[in-house]
Structure formats: structure tokens, C-alpha cells
Amino acid sequence: MQKPQLSFWHIWNMCFGFFGIQFGFALQNSNVSRIFQTLGADYSNMTILWVAAPITGLFVQPIIGYMSDNTWGKLGRRRPYFLYGAIVASLSLLIMPNSPTLWIAAGMLWIMDASINVSMEPFRAFVGDMLPRNQRGLGYAMQSFFIGVASVIASALPWMMTNWFGISNEAELGKIPESVKFAFYAGGILFFLAVLWTVVSTKEYSPEELEAFERAERELDNQPDLPEPTRSxxxxxxxxxxxxxxxxxxxxxxxxxxxxxxxxxxxxxxxxxxxxxxxxxxxxxxxxxxxxxxxxxxxVDLFNMPDAMRKLAVVQFFSWFPFFAWWSSSTPAITSHHYGTSDVASAAFNQGADWVGILNSAYNVAAVFAAISIPFVVRWFNLRIAHTANLLLGGIGFISFILIKDPKWLVVPMIGVGFAWASILSLPYALLSNSVPMKKMGLFMGIFNFFIVLPQILAASILGFLVNKFFGGQTIFALVIGGSSMVLAGLLTLRVQHAD
Structure with a gap:
């Protein structure tokens, strides 16, 4: 009993919800530092405020993965979590920009990130559930495509609100600009509608069907049934x-x-x-x-990960550290280093903060094209060389920020960052989905998230200390540290054996 091949549009429909999920994440990543600074945060406590997001993912994703593995009802296995998470996340996006104080904003970030994670985690396992092995690469590439497109639009949305619709990007001290508020309102609506489309347009295989599919795959590969892992x-x-x-x-x-x-x-x-x-x-x-x-x-499963997970874990760790540095530090780094101000009420600061949104869009535009081109690059070379090259491009891009003086030219290194981002979001998951038991797909995807979350927690713990202790509080060095980590990740990829 072989899992049937799905059409392009079927795969499109089952991945379209990721457009909404990433729209929410991109609004969060591009604007939360701006909201925190506007409400009175400084860089010394910025990273600790940001840590809500990775800590939430650390706990939520494996729990939701385990629960969705063991769920079956009218909406199926994964779709209940898509829908309920989307409802709470959409409401959070509507409330977040209206936070009256810093700590309310920090609490809303926690709720928003938790609900986005509830929707997002089962989407990774959903591809493994629904697609045969030879189509999973296309499925994860499709998710990367939607991630890129959503991020481009969402990251630039406050800028678009100002420059296309004439909505002010300035506000009195302690107030969130109207352009940011309307961007979040639009994001909340789009998040819910995109996820709802996938819920309505896609049906899931039953647990019995999935078990039969997996048994057939093992028989085809002459693989014995794996015993349940244990730990004394x-x-x-x-x-x-x-x-x-x-x-x-x-x-x-x-x-x-x-x-x-x-x-x-x-x-x-x-x-x-x-x-x-x-x-x-x-x-x-x-x-x-x-x-x-x-x-x-x-x-038990954490200590009994499949070999593919162990080989990719260290690479993932050093690949994600730079992106937390970017998300938490890009606004203070660029406004201070390239625009010469830390005054959140000034026109220069808000101009620089808007430009950070454009830079986020730039690397996600690059990620869209990278998602299309990476499969061809892998065919010409191999997976390790392709992933190494992409990570090196991203690392060099982050490091170059300290060397570039004109902020307009910062768009160029973001191309390399975009290729790294697309590679990180697709290649490891395609490999992982082929190496874990189908009945535990959600759980192992959640555990794999540890190696995304832990480097972010590490960054939240040490970035402020490193910048203040060794670099005189110059936030731009947070991006340099992140770039160095990504270069290391690229080199460590060469040690991964049999991952092609």
C-alpha cells in the first residue's frame, strides 16, 4: 500500500496555511523590538524580553507534536491545532500593538508566540503525513516559498502603510505608530484566513492508513520494524x-x-x-x-534521536543563533550604527526602524528564489555542499554589516542571508521526515525544534553581556557575533555524513 502522489495544487493547498503563520511571525520579528523600545525597553533588557518566544517554542512544540500524533477526530490529526492556534494568534496580533505598557507587551508576545507555535508545529509533521518520500522535498520547499512570500509582505507592511497609504509612522513618546498598528490588524486577519483555507481544503489520512503506508515503505526498503526506544x-x-x-x-x-x-x-x-x-x-x-x-x-525519545537528527543538531544550533541576534538586535543595531540615533521618538529612528522591515523583506525575497533554486543546486553538487555554501553566504552577510556605511547597501548582504534562511527551513526537515517513524512524526519534529530554540535562549542569555562587556555596548557587534556563528555552522555541515 503505497502513499499516493499528490498534485501540485493539492500540495499548494496543504501548505498555504504556512503563509498566514509566517505572516504573524514576520510581523513579530520585524516590529516587536520597535514596540519594546517605544514602551521604554533598552538593549540591556531587550534580549530577556525576546526570550519569551524561544522558551515558549521549547515547551509548546514537543507537547503539541505528541498530542497531535495521538489525536483523531472530526477535523483529523493536525488540523485542530492549526485552527485553534490560529484563532488565538490572530486575536493576539490585534491586541499586541495596543499594549499600554512594556510588560503587557512582553506578556502578549508570550501568548502570541505560544499560539503561533500551536499552529506551526503540526504543519511540519503534516507534510510528512500526507506526502510520499519523493514529494516531501517539494512539500518543504513549498512551505519555504510561502515563508518567503509572507515575510516579504509582512516585514515591509509598516513601511507600505506609510508610503503607500499615508498612515503616520511617528507617534508621541511611549505610543505605537499607527502604521505598525494597522500592519498588525491586517496580519491578524490574513493569519486566520490562510490557515482556514488549509483546514477546509485538505483532508488527512487516518492513523490506520498512516500505519499501513509506513509498513509498506519499510517492506519496500527491506527495513525491520524499529523497537520502541528505552532509557533506564x-x-x-x-x-x-x-x-x-x-x-x-x-x-x-x-x-x-x-x-x-x-x-x-x-x-x-x-x-x-x-x-x-x-x-x-x-x-x-x-x-x-x-x-x-x-x-x-x-x-526517552530526546535521548534516542535517529542518527540524522544527531548529525544535524549541532549545525542547526549554530545556524539559528544568528537569526535570534538579528531579530532581537537589528533595530537597535542599525538605528544606532547607520542612522546615528537611539531616540525612539526621532524621525531618524523611525526611518531606520522602517528600513529594518525592508531588510527583512529583502532577505525573504532572496529566500523565495533560493527555495526554487536549492533543489537544482543539490542535484549539481550534493546536500552538504549546497547547505554549507548557503550558510557561508549568510554568515558573511551578517558580518559585513559593520563594514557597510550606507544603509541602502545593506540590501546586498541580505541576499546571502536569504539563501541561508531558505536552506535552513527546507533541507533539514526533508531529511528528518524520511528518518523518523510516521507515528511519531509530530513528536520528533517538536524535539528537533529544541536545536532551534536552545541557541536562541543562549543568545538571549549572553548577547547583551558580550556586547556590553567586550564591545562597549555597540549593538552592531551582535550581528557580527551571529555571522561568525553561521560561518561555523557552514563548516560543521561538512562533518555531517551520509546526509545526502
Whole structure:
């Protein structure tokens, strides 16, 4: 029983919801720093405010992945999460630009990011569910295409509101400009309608059909059924105590040197402690036989990832660090370094903030063309060379920001960033979907998200410290650090074996 080939338009319909999801993310990534600064945040606490997004994804994605793997109802397996997440995310987009204070805005970011993650995570598994192996590359490329198109429009939307529709991009101190507000209103509506289109136009295979498809694939490949992975309570306890002890010691060291160190480092040390505690809890559940639950399943599978995930994890880690640096630091970096101001009420600051939106659009325009061209590049060379080249282009692009004086020319390095972005969003997922059990597609996609989230948490913990401690508070160096990380990711890709 082979999974049938789907038509181009069927794949288009099942991926179209990603247009709305990315529209929400792009509005968030391009404008939240601007909203935070307008409401009184400075760079020393900007990264800690931004950490809401990756922390939310760290917990939400594996949980939603596990739940959607085990869901079947009138709307199917993944579609309930598409729809319910879209409803909350759309409402959050309408409320966010009307936040009266900084901490309300930070709370709305948390809610908005959680709901977007609820919609987004099952979309990754959806491609693996619905498409045969030879069409999954096209499916993820289609998602990358919609990511690029949505990001281009959404990132430039405040600029378009001002220059095309005459809506003001300036406001009195502490107030969000009308151009940003109307951009978020449009985003909330488009988010919901795009996801609704996929929900209405696509049907899902039942769990029994998916099981039969997977069995047929294994028989075709002469692969035996994989045993359920296990991890002993002793392994959980030993690892947990080591991680917890490291977290306690490092937290104490940072706390006693809080004046010399950045308080954001407490986020990193607390994470070490929490990961240790989670392992100890998993060990207790394993020891008492109470391991038939989502938490235990996530912890066991985390330590039993397929080889493809292990090989790509380190590359993913260093690939995503630069993008968090860009999303959290681009507005203060470019307005201060290229426009010479940090005054959020000034015309120069708002001009620079608008230009950041254009730069976000530029790299996403490049990503659209990259999504189309990457499959051909892979055919000419191989996956590792293609991914390495794209990551090196992106890394060099970020580093060059400190060398370019005229902000208009910043569009050029964003082309390289766009190729890196398209590569990161497509190639790893296509590889991963072919290497994990279909019945756990959502869970493993959620676990894979750890290696997207963890570098963002690391960036939130150390970027402010590095910039203030070693670079005199010049935020532009956050982009240089990010670019160096991406170059390293490109070089590490060459170590990935048998990924082609």
C-alpha cells in the first residue's frame, strides 16, 4: 500500500496555511523590538524580553507534536491545532500593538508566540503525513516559498502603510505608530484566513492508513520494524544529577557576581538546572513504572534521536543563533550604527526602524528564489555542499554589516542571508521526515525544534553581556557575533555524513 502522489495544487493547498503563520511571525520579528523600545525597553533588557518566544517554542512544540500524533477526530490529526492556534494568534496580533505598557507587551508576545507555535508545529509533521518520500522535498520547499512570500509582505507592511497609504509612522513618546498598528490588524486577519483555507481544503489520512503506508515503505526498503526506544532510570538519574549540579553551581556563581556579569546569564544557568530536574523526574517515573505518558515519551525519545537528527543538531544550533541576534538586535543595531540615533521618538529612528522591515523583506525575497533554486543546486553538487555554501553566504552577510556605511547597501548582504534562511527551513526537515517513524512524526519534529530554540535562549542569555562587556555596548557587534556563528555552522555541515 503505497502513499499516493499528490498534485501540485493539492500540495499548494496543504501548505498555504504556512503563509498566514509566517505572516504573524514576520510581523513579530520585524516590529516587536520597535514596540519594546517605544514602551521604554533598552538593549540591556531587550534580549530577556525576546526570550519569551524561544522558551515558549521549547515547551509548546514537543507537547503539541505528541498530542497531535495521538489525536483523531472530526477535523483529523493536525488540523485542530492549526485552527485553534490560529484563532488565538490572530486575536493576539490585534491586541499586541495596543499594549499600554512594556510588560503587557512582553506578556502578549508570550501568548502570541505560544499560539503561533500551536499552529506551526503540526504543519511540519503534516507534510510528512500526507506526502510520499519523493514529494516531501517539494512539500518543504513549498512551505519555504510561502515563508518567503509572507515575510516579504509582512516585514515591509509598516513601511507600505506609510508610503503607500499615508498612515503616520511617528507617534508621541511611549505610543505605537499607527502604521505598525494597522500592519498588525491586517496580519491578524490574513493569519486566520490562510490557515482556514488549509483546514477546509485538505483532508488527512487516518492513523490506520498512516500505519499501513509506513509498513509498506519499510517492506519496500527491506527495513525491520524499529523497537520502541528505552532509557533506564539509572541513566536518567546520573545525567540529571550532573546537569542539576552544574546549574546550581553556575547559578550561585552568577548570582554572587551579578554586578560584574549580565543578569540574563541566570536564564542560561537556570536552564541547566531545569534540564537536570526534568531528567530526575523522568527517572522517577521510569523507576515506578509510571512512564506511559507524554512527558516520559518526550524525554526517552530526546535521548534516542535517529542518527540524522544527531548529525544535524549541532549545525542547526549554530545556524539559528544568528537569526535570534538579528531579530532581537537589528533595530537597535542599525538605528544606532547607520542612522546615528537611539531616540525612539526621532524621525531618524523611525526611518531606520522602517528600513529594518525592508531588510527583512529583502532577505525573504532572496529566500523565495533560493527555495526554487536549492533543489537544482543539490542535484549539481550534493546536500552538504549546497547547505554549507548557503550558510557561508549568510554568515558573511551578517558580518559585513559593520563594514557597510550606507544603509541602502545593506540590501546586498541580505541576499546571502536569504539563501541561508531558505536552506535552513527546507533541507533539514526533508531529511528528518524520511528518518523518523510516521507515528511519531509530530513528536520528533517538536524535539528537533529544541536545536532551534536552545541557541536562541543562549543568545538571549549572553548577547547583551558580550556586547556590553567586550564591545562597549555597540549593538552592531551582535550581528557580527551571529555571522561568525553561521560561518561555523557552514563548516560543521561538512562533518555531517551520509546526509545526502
Amino acid at each position: 532510570s539509572k541513566q536518567f538519574f546520573s545525567g540529571g544529577f550532573i546537569w542539576a549540579a552544574s546549574g546550581i553551581v553556575s547559578t550561585i556563581l552568577v548570582a554572587f557576581n551579578i554586578e560584574a556579569l549580565d543578569k540574563n546569564l541566570l536564564l542560561l544557568t537556570s536552564g541547566l538546572l531545569l534540564f537536570g530536574v526534568f531528567q530526575i523526574i523522568a527517572g522517577l517515573l521510569e523507576q515506578t513504572g509510571n512512564n506511559n505518558n507524554g512527558f516520559s515519551q518526550i524525554m
